[in-house]
Amino acid sequence: ELKVEQNPLFLSMQEGKNYTIYCNYSTTSDRLYWYRQDPGKSLESLFVLLSNGAVKQEGRLMASLDTKARLSTLHITAAVHDLSATYFCAVDTGGSQGNLIFGKGTKLSVKP
Amino acid sequence: EPEVTQTPSHQVTQMGQEVILRCVPISNHLYFYWYRQILGQKVEFLVSFYNNEISEKSEIFDDQFSVERPDGSNFTLKIRSTKLEDSAMYFCASSYLGNSPLHFGNGTRLTVT
Numbered sequence: 563e564l565k566v567e568q569n570p571l572f573l574s575m576q577e578g579k580n581y582t583i584y585c586n587y588s589t590t591s592d593r594l595y596w597y598r599q600d601p602g603k604s605l606e607s608l609f610v611l612l613s614n615g616a617v618k619q620e621g622r623l624m625a626s627l628d629t630k631a632r633l634s635t636l637h638i639t640a641a642v643h644d645l646s647a648t649y650f651c652a653v654d655t656g657g658s659q660g661n662l663i664f665g666k667g668t669k670l671s672v673k674p
Numbered sequence: 675e676p677e678v679t680q681t682p683s684h685q686v687t688q689m690g691q692e693v694i695l696r697c698v699p700i701s702n703h704l705y706f707y708w709y710r711q712i713l714g715q716k717v718e719f720l721v722s723f724y725n726n727e728i729s730e731k732s733e734i735f736d737d738q739f740s741v742e743r744p745d746g747s748n749f750t751l752k753i754r755s756t757k758l759e760d761s762a763m764y765f766c767a768s769s770y771l772g773n774s775p776l777h778f779g780n781g782t783r784l785t786v787t
């Protein structure tokens with residue numbers, strides 16, 4: 563059974579600081595996704611990582627994937643308050659389409 | 675930008691009642707999904723649907739649940755006899771291909787009393 567572990571689950575940062583969220587998964591997978599969720603809102607797709615060594619960047623967020631280590635990271639550079647949200651990684655089970663296993667989420671709070 | 679729309683945004687029902695949650699996926703998408711999120715917990719897969727049939731379903735998706743695409747635009751989730759533990763946010767999603775990113779709707783908050 564595929565398991566997805568995120569850490570930390572809660573992260574309080576000061577504006578301007580850097581930090582990394584980690585996502586480990588237990589079995590081989592071809593695709594890993596990062597989503598953002600604001601309180602009471604839907605899930606917004608941030609990144610899709612499809613191959614070993616994939617790195618994608620959007621603004622202050624950068625995601626990477628190491629399929630051999632079964633590890634993805636979401637790095638936050640010079641955090642700003644607008645980044646406060648819950649971030650989920652999700653791993654495709656490799657079976658039929660769309661069966662994503664989500665991590666528990668990392669609730670990020672960026673304080674001035 | 676096209677989006678997935680869900681109605682209602684909030685549904686309150688009594689235990690044992692049937693509920694139907696409605697979704698309009700993005701028009702050219704071929705794959706449809708339901709996920710749920712119990713308050714403060716992680717998002718869980720329920721079911722995927724393609725070519726008018728269920729592709730995959732999770733253990734959560736038992737005989738009390740069913741999905742239907744009654745016409746060319748709507749995609750529904752029916753819970754036949756709701757239980758207290760069905761209280762959750764239910765998200766519909768769609769994708770163009772099976773391995774494309776999922777686009778999620780804003781969710782329906784279901785409260786079973």
